[in-house]
Amino acid sequence: MRYIFKFPDIGEGITEGRILEWLARVGQEVKEGDPLVKMETDKVVADIPSPKKGRIIRLFGQVGEIANVDEALVELDIEGTEEQALAAEAAAVAATGKTTKVEEKGFGVVGEIEDAGEGAFLPATGEGLEEDRKISVRAGKKALATPVARAMARDLGLDINDVNGSGPGGRVMKNDITRFFEENRQSPAPPPVKDPFAAAAAAGIDDNGAGERVTYEDLTQVRKSIAARMVQAKQNAPHLTAMEKVEVSRLVELRRRYREAFEAANDGAARLTYLPFVIKAVCAALAEHPILNGRLEMDKNRFARQNFINIGVAVDSPDGLIVPVIKDADKKPIRALALEIVQLAEKARNRKLTLDEIRGGTFSITNYGSIAGTYGTPIINYPEVAILGIGRIADEPVVAGGEIVPGKVLRISLSADHRIVDGAEAARFLKRVMDLLADPTGLLLV
């Protein structure tokens, strides 16, 4: 195989050398390391050894001529094919992180020092002379706040730089942030309706003469936030709630049959509850009834159809109710849903949910049945337009084939924003969910 050996960079900024003497002849068989040529550079005279074993086919340049670095110096006929050579080269580069390089003589006793060569150079900075082009730094106009305050603002989705600070030195304090949040959260909703009993409420319970029988707890940030959201939902969306019973013994049997294997296969990381199945049924129904998956923008006089399904799952956290969101729930298989539910619940319990994980929902599910409850009147997770509440699965008598038999009965309650969701649509959606829960094999054909 033909191999061109180029004049290597032997450092110290040389770009060329003068050929003093050829130490090998055309036709000569050389071993690796045999000297090929004596080269003079402006610092040293060096013998350049052959990097490979082979036969010399051609010498480039005459004695006394200038040879340029990285140009052909000697052509050798060596063993091996092109691919082998490339592979070997690649392996060598991978191992050493560099291609073969001859170290410059007398350059620094130890190590390999990179040389800039004839490349571009930096301009003088002028420091210490009159013409110092010093860059001066000026701090920008930004909010002063502790990291805690910043985190709080972020969780509430605020830009802290918009908040006026009332603390020392103009520092943004936590109550500045809350106040700002309250003042600014309500677009496009109308202002809250005046409470005719406000005067009485404002009187407070102290006037009852309760005295020491009352203890006070400050409302937490999260509680205040939840309260505000509930009011917002109820005030803006007239709720309809449709409730239904579903006979789910097939679902119960399905879960019973696969539960153990499922949990073993996932190393105990996920429990197989009914919730993933409910989510799947809901996703299927939403695909057919997209009105319940959208967003109503009254101020813009339009309904936003959302072409993705992000299911919020209400979770109990130490601070109260929080609704982490499973993104693209319709595209995730049961196993993934089960895992994600566990993870999100864990994060909620440990207060580790990020803002991203609680935003972007299109429909929510609240499962109070795991504690207690049959029917409920869930409040919509505004600005979504619907929410499904899941009650308990109870052993109850049901009618099947004209006979009364024991059955597994699940009660579900759907609240929807009646401004955009009509009763019939709600009922049709609910029916679809019911059918899929009653006969889970239907999920296979979705």
Place this chain on the structure above:
Amino acid sequence: MAVMNMVQAINTGLREELARDPQIVLFGEDVGVEGGVFRVTENLQKEFGPKRVFDSPLAESGIVGAAVGMAMNGLRPVVEIQFSGFVYPAMNQIISHVARYRNRSRGVYHMPIVIRMPYGGGVRALEHHSESFESVFAHFPGLKVVIPATPYDAKGLLTSAIRDDDPVIFMEPKKVYRAIKQEVPEKPYEIPLGNARVLTVGDQLTVVAYGAVLREVQRAIKLAKAERPDLAVELIDLRSIFPIDRETVAESVRKTGRLLVVTEGPQTCGVGAELIALVNEEAFLHLEAPPRRLAGFDTVPPLPKGEHHYFHSPERIHHEMLKSLEF
């Protein structure tokens, strides 16, 4: 103006100072006849004679200890330790005497000594030739510690160091001894010690670095900008490890709210930790992300075949920057 690399810039600076002040002497191992193993002191003995520029016997402790004596009696020694990894026998003289004599004698004696040494790694060298422990020197009261990253700065800082009446540990990043060329004035100029320099202005992230790794940081910023074209990083060359230019770093972080310190030396008790403390004290209320450091591992630098794990690549620095930017 001439275009020089750092070796040439330091050589020129030494020459100018030797010419200016006859009390300056220059010695160390192989610095006279050979002109230094990196050629930094090339031709100086030829020009100024063996009385002023000479080879010492092979003993670092001897070199520094003798310099202490010279300084006591009116000379201004500029000594070379051949590699920072060889300075350890001299630590007793440096810490016990060089750093303390002014304090001990209440100013009757002082130590206008410059101890120069190539430091840092990434040059595929033997054991002990890749050390980076500037923070150890900074930790001993009484020493100034300076690290230039470019030829221009090297000459200006060296001139200031030599003219300083207090001892300066002048650490030269050998990896970039010849890798950077710059226009350097061929006449004396001073860059005052204790000053950092802002290289690029930005408002999203402050990155502080010095020495050879500064170049890698610049490459990392390029990589990051390729993915985020509107990235605005404020890059600061610290230059002075003691005293630190607190105001420049603090001012910058007050603007950006984020800090990343990139250093070669080991993490524990390193310069990165010091800057993070500084930012905590001076810019706490402006922080938007935890101030962080990318330092070397708390390990001995690996030999050449393992070097790539230890010395920061632009990709590693880029990855670290993202952690601050995406907090």
Place this chain on the structure above:
Amino acid sequence: METKSLSTPSSSSSRYGWMRLEPSEGQILQFLDNEGKVIRQADFPVLAPESVVEAYRFMLLSRVADEKALSWQRQGRLYTFPQNKGQEAAAVGSAYALNKDDWLIPAYRELGAWLKQGVSLTNFYLYWGGNEKGSVFPKGVRVLPPSVPIASQLLHAAGIGFAIQYQGGQEVVIGYVGDGGTSQGDFHEALNFAGVWKAPVIFFCNNNQYAISVPRARQTSSRTIAQKALAYDIPGIQVDGNDFFAVYSATQQAVDRARAGDGPSFIEAITYRLGAHTTADDPSRYRTIEEEQEWAQRDPIRRLRGYLEGKGLWDENKESAAALDAERRCDEAFAEYEAVTDYPVDDVFKYQFADMPPELVQQKVAYEKFLKWKEGR
């Protein structure tokens, strides 16, 4: 009172023939001339002819390994390394006086001694090829890795000697140092400690005339290096370091002394560094070709070869065969070294401590996370 010249150490004994040689009077132990002819019979060491031939082979192997290393270094396949050329007799001759379980504490220019005591060529190439694996010598080989901080290893030699005494052993320790190293504080401390302890240490100075660029004359005002030992009442001798028999003889007697419990000795081997300090050094900046050529006349390999040929123990054919064999062994060892292509991340961390402390665990994890991120891009 017996009149003794100050230069005779009080611990000397007429058992040891070479102590009759006085370094400060310029008396140097030498057996061969430049052609390998025997010029001194008194105290000529007793060695079986096969042993001398084997020693020669070691010297030749060292030379070949060294030259090939230089060539590979010039091809970028090895990193900077210090050349051993010209010092083969000093290395091999001294090592020949050692038993398998004696300790060898090198500086970094004793390849022949390494090889004789059982360090493999692959170790040699791995080490100078920049992999710590090269310092892991075969089991039972009591040789330490090269010592980059000059002369610091001599204190280790003293300590090992102390431990031998403490444990009631019969082994000895040989610690090597260069002429430059004798200026370091550690050198003096080591001799002093070993002297006070009467430790079984042989201090062997390879005076190759240069410490990088600094010639011997400007390294120390001592007229000979051997006489530095006098300060510690340790017997010191100068030998022709390029004369295999001189080196062997002096070292053997020093070893006998140490094993007999008579304490440390100091040998100054006068030799010459025919190559550069390292592959990145340019000797033409501080010495002349004439000087190099003059010393090349005293090439240790040439001299021993002359001796062997004079005794009918060697010839041209044997030389070619031995050289070829040496080349082959070097090529094999080098291939073994080049076959080691990976350097696991774990190796950076796990040898700092017996148990990895939390800092290192955290740093390793962070680095591995980065590697995954990089892979995924």
